[in-house]
Amino acid sequence: MTDVSGKPTLMVRMAAKLKGEVRADTLESFRRAGGVAYAEMERAEALRKRLADEGANLWHVEPGVSSQLLCSWNAFVLQSIGENLLDADYSADPRTVGYVPPVTHTQVTDCFNEVEPWSSRARQAAGNTALDISTTVRLPADLPEWAEAAPCPLPHLRGMLAATRAVRQHAEVALGVFEASVEDADEHARDLQRLRQLAAEGSTAADYAEGLLEADPDPNLHEAIEERLQRALEAFYHLGQLTAMPSLVARYDTGQVAAAPAQKGGAAPKLATPDSSAFDPWCLTSPLERTKWRKDPRAHQSIKELWEFDPDPAATLRIQDQIDAAESAGMITYAKNGSGTTLGSYFCCPWGAIYSVRRPVTINGRRLRAGQQFTYEVDADKVPKGGAFVRRLIVGTFAPTTDIEYCDPDGEHEF
Numbered sequence: 001m002t003d004v005s006g007k008p009t010l011m012v013r014m015a016a017k018l019k020g021e022v023r024a025d026t027l028e029s030f031r032r033a034g035g036v037a038y039a040e041m042e043r044a045e046a047l048r049k050r051l052a053d054e055g056a057n058l059w060h061v062e063p064g065v066s067s068q069l070l071c072s073w074n075a076f077v078l079q080s081i082g083e084n085l086l087d088a089d090y091s092a093d094p095r096t097v098g099y100v101p102p103v104t105h106t107q108v109t110d111c112f113n114e115v116e117p118w119s120s121r122a123r124q125a126a127g128n129t130a131l132d133i134s135t136t137v138r139l140p141a142d143l144p145e146w147a148e149a150a151p152c153p154l155p156h157l158r159g160m161l162a163a164t165r166a167v168r169q170h171a172e173v174a175l176g177v178f179e180a181s182v183e184d185a186d187e188h189a190r191d192l193q194r195l196r197q198l199a200a201e202g203s204t205a206a207d208y209a210e211g212l213l214e215a216d217p218d219p220n221l222h223e224a225i226e227e228r229l230q231r232a233l234e235a236f237y238h239l240g241q242l243t244a245m246p247s248l249v250a251r252y253d254t255g256q257v258a259a260a261p262a263q264k265g266g267a268a269p270k271l272a273t274p275d276s277s278a279f280d281p282w283c284l285t286s287p288l289e290r291t292k293w294r295k296d297p298r299a300h301q302s303i304k305e306l307w308e309f310d311p312d313p314a315a316t317l318r319i320q321d322q323i324d325a326a327e328s329a330g331m332i333t334y335a336k337n338g339s340g341t342t343l344g345s346y347f348c349c350p351w352g353a354i355y356s357v358r359r360p361v362t363i364n365g366r367r368l369r370a371g372q373q374f375t376y377e378v379d380a381d382k383v384p385k386g387g388a389f390v391r392r393l394i395v396g397t398f399a400p401t402t403d404i405e406y407c408d409p410d411g412e413h414e415f
Helices: 010-019 025-033 036-053 063-092 102-127 154-181 189-212 219-244 246-251 290-294 297-309 313-328
Strands: 332-334 354-357 361-363 366-368 373-379 390-396
Touching (some): 036 063, 036 154, 063 219, 102 154, 154 219, 189 219, 189 246, 219 246, 219 366, 290 297, 313 332, 313 390, 366 390
Antiparallel strands (some): 332 354, 354 373, 373 390
16 A cells, blocks of 8 residues: 555555565656566567477577577566566465565575576577577576575565466476477487476475465465475476577586485495494584584483484484484585684584585485585474474574574473
8 A cells, every 4th residue: 555656655554564574666766667578588489489380409509599498487487486476475465565574585686586597698688599508607507595584474475386387387388399300209208207296396395385385375385385396396407498598408417315325244234223233313513513512411311302202213324324424425514604714613512513515416306506505404393382393494594603402392492
């Protein structure tokens, strides 16, 4: 609701302030300007149809053609995500139209900021069939980093779901048209299988998230829904790029970590569960700081309670197994500050290591990008009160702190 000047009324501003929301004026300006992405997408779809009618195989077209399709796709996806996030928030509470939560503002800003460069590249490729965008931009491109919020607001999740639906429909149609145009399918059988696998990965994550969102889910489920929607959008974003420029498929790296090397006797090493005599209760703690924490009696009690309240230790250890495998493979390393000093452990029990990503890697279904920092949070504090046991990757920028948080499922956190 606005006054005659077009500015939000006092009631709207007060309601937004109470909800901790921020103005979206700039985002609305970028939304209007970003409409060019849809025009580029229409041109790309017309080009795709013409190529299909001519029986053209995208493995053998001029680089500018593939570049135009790819860049138009990226601009369309980014514009769609931004618009759906805004619209979902406005629909959820018409009293605060024009204002959005900080997490939504950050995410929409990051998406809209990339629409113009991709739209420009699409137009350049349309005017120059020799332009090969893969020589100047790392492809397939990743979506902007996901903004963090705990828990993620429900309207934000519904906006992500709406964007997923729109992007999925176009990606699956593009894949179908692409498959129909491949005459030398035997030669490209492995690549086609990889594309189908990626489509299945995205659709499964999307379907699962949609099922969880059919009713208003418990806030404890928000993170699980958010992770699946992120995974779906990332999969479809890559799928659209790979079908536009299939030469990328052969070197497409999902970042999935390989199994650990086999030991003598052939069994692949993995972390032992609490019912095994080989179990190490400190296996989640940073190897660089285990000696320190083992000397702390309160840390001993915290670690003990953490495992006692873990409803599925094997699930907890599977994620740590993936982290350990990625570290062994050199895909991640222990994070350091600007002076080269290792950051050490996270401040919460079980005091896991803080890592820096050296090259793209997927851990627990989450794709991490080179340069990101993350840690593995495991928390049992809410379990006695009916809350969920927490297993999640925290991505962010970490700094030293003197705070210490012990596991205390029966009471308040201790520092």
